[in-house]
Amino acid sequence: MALETALTLTVVLGFTTLVLLLAGAPPLESYRQIVKGSLGSWGKVTHVIKVWIPLTLAACGLLYTFRIGLWNIGVEGQVMVGAVLTTYVLRTGSDGQHGQYLLAAALLAGMAGGALWAVMAGYLKTRGGVHEIFAGLGLNFVAQGLVLWLIFGPWKQPGIASMSGTETFAEHLWMPYLEGLRISPAALGMTLTSVVLTAYMLRATRFGLYLKAIGSNEKAAFLFGLRPQATMILAMVCAGGFAGLAGSFQVAGVYHRLIPAISSGYGYLALLVVMLSGFSVWVSPLVAFFFACLNVGSIQLPMVLQLDSSLSGVIQGTLVMAALAMHAMRARSRKGGGPDAGG
C-alpha cells in the first residue's frame, strides 16, 4: 500500500515536472508557489476551506449515484441550478426583514433546485433511454446558459449587465461568518454533517444496501423485488440535493450574488475526488481538501510566474489516472498470485 502510494506520487510528480519543463517554467518554484499559496498563511487556509465546502458536498452527493452505478456528470449543472434558485429566493428579500428565515428558505430552494435538475437527468435515463452522461452533460450546458441569461437579462445589475454577476445582496442576507475568517460556520457544520449523514445512509440503512445491491447487479436486484429505476431516481435526488446545497453556499456564503462561474467546475472535480478516494465516504473529504489546496495554490501561478492556473487540473487528473492504474495493477498481480499479493 505504501509502495503503491509512493509509486503513484512519483508518477504524478514526474509527469507534472515534465509538463512544467515543456512550458518553460521552473518546476521547484512552481511547486513552492502552490504550497505557499494554499497553506502558507491562515488566510490562505480559510480560502482552501471555502473551496473544500462545495467540493465535499458535491462529492457526498456523488457517492449515492456511484453506489448505484450511475455516472452523474450532471452534478455540475445541479450546483448551478441550486445557486440560481437560492439567488431567486434571496432577491425577494431586500426590505431588511426576516433575514434568517429567508436564508433558510434559500438553502432549501437550492437543494430543491439541484434535486430537480438531477431528477430530470434521472428520468431521461430511466424513461427516455438516454445515457446519464449525455443527459447530465446536456443539462449542464443548459444550466450554464440559464445562469448567463439571468445575469445578462432579467437579473442584470442596474445600469449595465456585466460578467461580474448580479447585484450583491444586502448584508443581512449573507450567511453569518466568523469575523476575519470569512467562513460561514453554518456552512462548515452542515458540510461535516452531510459527510456523517452520507456515511450513515450508505452503510447503516436499507436504502444504502439497496443502492449497493442494484449497483452490483441490477437484474438480480430486480428479481429480488427491488425497484432499480425508482431507486435510481432517489439516488439522483440525494446527489442533486447535496450539489444544490453546494451551489446555495456559493451564493449565500461566498459570493453573495450570482456570478457566471458560480460552480467553478467543482462538480466535475468532485467526480475526480470520489474516484481517487476509491468511492469512500471517509477518504473523500481528505482528497477534497488536497484538491482544494491545489486549486487555491495554483492561483498564485499566473500572478507570480505568468503560468496558467489550469496546472492544478493537470495534477489532479494525472493523480486519478495514476491511482486507478496502480490499483488495477495491484488487483491484477493479486489475482495472478504474484509476489505483491497482500501488499
Place this chain on the structure above:
Amino acid sequence: MQGVDITILLAGIVAGAAPILLATLGETITEKAGIINLSLDGTIILSAMAAFAAAVTTGSLLAGFAAGAAVGASIAAAVALFSLRLGLSQVAVGFVLTLMTKDLAYFLGTSYARMEGPLAGPMPVPVLSKIPFLGPVLFSHSLPVTFSMVMILASWWYLYRTPSGLKIRCVGENPDGAYARGIDPDRVQLFYAVAGGLLVGVAGAAFSLCVKPGWGQPQGCEGSGWIALALVIFGGWHPVKAAVGAYLFSFLQVMSIYLQAWWPDVPAQVFQVAPFPLMIFILVLISVAQRETVMRAARNHPALRAIIQTLSGKAPAALGRQKKGTG
C-alpha cells in the same frame, strides 16, 4: 430567406461541419471495434492546441496536422491500453482524460494565445469545382474540409466492404467469437482505437488551423467532442448516417446565426445552448422509436416504419465491455 445566398449557406454548412464530422467518423470506427473513447472533448482541445503550436513554430501546416493527429492517437491509445491491459473502465478513464487534457491544453497553450498563425486556405478540386452550384458547395474548400468529405465514403467502404472492416465489426460484436476465428481482439481494438484517435486529432487541428483559426482560452471548440459522441449514437454507429447528423448539426449552427439576426429579442445564450437540449431530445426520440410497442404500432404505417428504420441502429454488442477478472 431574404438576402441569404443558398450556395454560400450550403458551402458554409459543409465547411463548418468538417471538424465535428471527422471526430464523429473517428469515434464511429473506434466504437465499432468495441472501445468507447469518452475523452473526445479534451482530445479535440489538446490536439487543436498542439496543432496550432506546431504550425506556428515550424510555419508548416502539415506539421500542425501531424501534431494534432499524434495527440489524438496517443490519448486514444491510453484509453485503449488502460482498458485492455489493466481492465479499467473505459468510461472512467475517458472522463478523467477529457478533463485532464483540456487543462493541459490551457496550461501549455498560454504562450500561443491570440497569436497570428498559418491558416489552411481554399484549395479547389480541379475540374470538379467548375461544376455550377455543386462546385462551390462541395469542391472549393480547404484541404481538411475536402478530406472530411472523402472520409465519409472511405470509412463506410472500409467498414462494410473490406475484410478488415469485417474484422472490426466482428470484434465489436463478439470478441470471443473473433478470437475463436483466429483474430486477436485486443490488437484489433487497440489498432482501431488509435486509428479513430488519429481522425479525432485531425479534427482538433481542423478547428485551430481552419474552421476556428487560432488558439485562446476558450478556443471555441469546447463542447464539440461531446456533440460528436452524441452524433455517433444519432448515426446508429453507421458512418454515413453519422455524417448526416454532423451536417444537420452544422446547419443548425449556421441557422442560429441567421435566427439571432432575425429575432434580436431572444438572448444569445439561448442560441448557444440550444444544440444540447436538442441533442438530448433526439437521443430520447431514437431510444423511444426502438421500443417494441412503437415498432408494433408502426407495422401498418410504411412511412413511420421507414423513419424508425432510418433512426434505429444498434450499438456494437461488446461496446465498452470491461475485461473480466479485474475491477
